[in-house]
Amino acid sequence: MSASQHIEPGKYAERLRNGTNTRDEDEHVAGCDVCRAAVAGYVARDKQQWQNDIFGVLLHFTTEMARSTFALVLPPLKKALKPQPTETVARPQLPFEPLRVFLPVSYRWIQKPQGKFLAIVLLTLLVLVLPAPPGLTGPAHRAIVVFVFTAGILTMQPVSLPLAALMIPVAQILLGVANASQSFEPFSRPVVFLILASLFLAQALRKHRITRRLALQTILASKGNVRKLLFGLMAIAAVLSMWVENTGTAAVLIPVALTISRELKDKDEARSLLVLLVLGIAYSASLGGMVTIMGAASNAVASGFLEEIRPWSFLDWTKYGLPPFLVIFPITWWLLLRMVPVSVERIELAGVEEGTKQMGEMSNKEKELIATMCIAALFWIFGAVIEDYLRLPDTIFSSAVIAVMAVLYLAVRQIITWEDIQGVSWGIFFIIGAGLSLGETLTRSGATEWIANSLTPLVTGPPFWASLFLLVVISAILTNVLNNTTIAAVLVPVLINIASNNPGLNAVQLVIPVTLATTFGYSLPSASGRMALIGASGLVAPGEMLKYGLIATAVSSVLLAAMFYWFAVMNWI
């Protein structure tokens, strides 16, 4: 580097800072006043600039620190100064919108019991003051008034159904068609205890989660195939409903259907699947109830009246109830798959598998409970045969005694306790008792005979197949608006009366199909406890319930009437 050629101070200062400066440059700066002054000036400006930058960074850092501290401290400080309920921390975007059911909106009218009760009383009084039709005696007229009151009170339910049922014997006494003994005596019939014991057994199944376990294992066996899954759930609901209370069985299985449906994240798909499964559970719980006396309250009432005219056992009912079930059940399954559109054919069962794992192995108590139920079922079916064969005292193996013994055995084994039983919905006890009581009163007062005389031309006039079909359809339609027990309480004594006055007719030919038809209440929430549950909880829309229900009812009624006509033709009944 020559003495006349000056260096660039910035580049030299940079190289000096990095240690890449050369000896020539150093010697030049040392000997050149101009370059030395230029470099000194540059370094001084650079230092000032650096100091300025540092200050800016520090200022920014300090401001941010203060702001962060403020942001961190202020909310708890505000909270400490003014305690208030916490606020939901909602994420801005959630992954999905769930299907919402169980919304408390559908049945606000239920909450106004006084108005409904007043309406029922006014209707009852109106029928009371109307002139009695020709041929109807005073007591029979008042018994009809009790029927009107019963129909109103059990349909509109101004109070819970069991309490509404308790009003019926009181109404009979107040209207002078029965005394206290006559009104309350039917509540102590063996069939009432049979139903009561079946409620206790249902509670034992629920306590030990047998129903849920069976349902989950059935679902797993289906491997997620929707058709098989529906069939499995329906089969569980039906088989259990044969032995224990069917609304309770459906109520235990509905949450399982909700768990299955949550596997589908698409809301519409989940809803379609839920409707399919819930309707399947409700229909099959009703259908299963056809098979046994304790399957439905109407069966119990009908059996109570049949016992009075002929020997009538558990097996007698099942003999006529099982064949229609075996035909109508698979057809209902097929019908549901056709009616309710579900776009998915297979679903993932990760949640169900997890649920099954959590339940673990079946405990000894659970195994003992299932064994007890199976033994009880065998005695229910073959008890009368064993009784005869061993020449045992009469009714020792009757269905009510077997059911009560099964409950007592479970109690002794500590599988079920009194505390468990206290949690049972005892309501059906009153409903059956009230139904039997009403039927007795109608018969005693002569109202049954009057109705029977009025209906005889309808039953005996047309060909038997036509009258059978008509009776079944009337019963199936009525069951949507009237309580099943009420229908059985009124129609069964009437049909027994008609049959007794017409030698060509058999009471069982008429009573069983008409009672079984009360199973087909699928169209309205008022039809049964199952439909009320799924209607009130919003699981199925009213329009869907009506549409699918009417189709299922029509198909089932035709099949039932056809089967019983065939039984009659073949002399099997």
Place this chain on the structure above:
Amino acid sequence: MRVLVCGAGESGADVIRQLRKNKDIEILTLDPRENPAALAEGVIEKIDVAESLTPLTLDYVIDKVNPDLILLTTELEDLGLGNVAGIDVLSSSLGDELTMISPVPLIQVAPLKSR
């Protein structure tokens, strides 16, 4: 700790009063009704999540409020479905099902009426 109290009826109100004894517990409430007992009685000022807790809404609710613990205090009246037959069994079974499937600890609190 964030505790979600499901059901702001009488049992829910009782549970909330007890939880308030511990200031470290952040209480969140869930109820589908417009004016449940806890709100009507002034125990809480508002419902945090206006939903019914079912297996279908469980994941959504957990995602929304991120609770550490769920206390199910739903009584029959809290469902707001009237006096339909079998609703007691359905309510109880729903609680059992939620207990089984919930990824967050979920405890059913015995309703006041059963005591």
